[in-house]
Amino acid sequence: MAELELTRGKIQDTMKAVRFHEFGGPEVLSYETVPVPQIRPGEALVRVKAASINHVDLLVEEGRLFSIQLPHIPGADVAGVVERISGAGSDEGIIGKGVVAYPVLACFHCRNCVSGNHNVCLSYRYLGRDVNGSYAEYVAVPAKNLVQMPPNMSFQEAASIPVAFLTAFHMIMRKAKVQRDETVLVLGAGGGIGVASIQMAMIAGANVIAAASAEEKLKKCYALGADYTIDYSKKDLVEEVMDITGGRGVDVVIDPIGSATFSKSLASLAKNGRLVVCGITSGSQAAFNIRDVYVHQREILGTITGTMPDFLEVIRLAAERKLRPVIDSIYPLSGAAEAQKRLLSRKSFGKIVLSA
Ligand SMILES: [Zn+2]
Known part of the structure; x- marks a missing residue:
């Protein structure tokens, strides 16, 4: 038939x-x-x-x-x-x-x-x-x-x-489970995933530090609602993060960059902090000290895209104009x-x- x-x-x-x-x-x-x-x-x-x-x-x-x-x-x-x-x-x-x-x-x-x-x-x-x-x-x-x-x-x-906000939603809401008033550091903040992550962290009620490699992009991140910005082509990422957080570190890092940033992302975390990795735009290899992970009870969370229910949530948020x-x-x-x-x-x- x-x-x-x-x-x-x-x-x-x-x-x-x-x-x-x-x-x-x-x-x-x-x-x-x-x-x-x-x-x-x-x-x-x-x-x-x-x-x-x-x-x-x-x-x-x-x-x-x-x-x-x-x-x-x-x-x-x-x-x-x-x-x-x-x-x-x-x-x-x-x-x-x-x-x-x-x-x-x-x-x-x-x-x-x-x-x-x-x-x-x-x-x-x-x-x-x-x-x-x-x-x-x-x-x-x-x-x-x-x-x-x-x-x-x-x-x-x-x-x-779809890809950017689905990935951001899954990282922030499902994996890192970002809570109100936590601080989220978004690397590659001018990229598709970065821009989506800034918005998603704001929806979760977090404070957002946007980090990118050009002043022009950081101004736009600020306009999007990021609370702080870091130009990591000019300043040391970890020093700046510690300055902003009073030496505590951030609760969550969103890192789509990979090799070039991994160890600094880890060092930017507070105790109980979560590093979420979702990409390798600069390469996939990284070396790190395992002790830096367990002594501070940090977590490294891998994510890929998101689930169908996540996607429906993202489209709902877009329909409600909560993301842009x-x-x-x-x-x-x-x-x-x-x-x-x-x-x-x-x-x-x-x-x-x-x-x-
Ligand atoms: Zn299946």
Whole structure:
């Protein structure tokens, strides 16, 4: 029996997409005409209105950490319109709606998924890494990953939310369990995760110290609501943190940077402090003194993305205007390589978006 398939209107057979045929930096990206993805039962075809750039896209392109089938379309963040759904029992009401996608392609039935921990799914897959992603005019996404966009929000803003705010929410609310009046140090504060973490720490009622490597970015962090800022290209991070906290240290450090900051992040913690690591933009190796961890009863917490319930919370917060996507710049899909170069230049503040 043929599977039910519902389509909103005529869809072309081909689309524009950004793919790579070999591994490397942004220069391997190529703007091409490719077939529109075929969807399988349970999937939806989303017409991409905006996609945002994440560091993971660059790791995918490098090809060192993940096994990627070539050619490949990157992109984990998408906001768009549902054009087609497939499979009996699909929610017909979602056709034509503006949606964002939970980027974790969880199985939803392993023991971790069943207990609500989709970001540690035993067969964890990721949009734009394990399947083709959103640097395209259309992307196929499991229908159960789609959530209606917050109202009164542009597609560009909506596409800036999923990976950054989901990761920030999981780190601050679920892992570090930040409490009111605690102090949170956010490193890489001008990045997508950094900007989201500042906002999420404020929602938790914490005091926020934003640290970045340019005065210009720090002014923007201050405008976002950070209580203190540190330019760690000019000043010693740990000394500044101790100055601000009266020698106590911070309760939580959010560190998406990795090698370059890990030991300083650890040294910035108060007793019982929690260091949350979520990325390796400067490299993945670090050496540290184990005694510095246990003597002060500190914790090192690893996180990756967040769970589906976390994602729903993030979208609710966005709908209530409690969080605010911050867009650095918008490029056309054909400008994906330039957009990624801007991310690598470290001059951006907030999210870089590809727009249809
Ligand atoms: Zn699972």
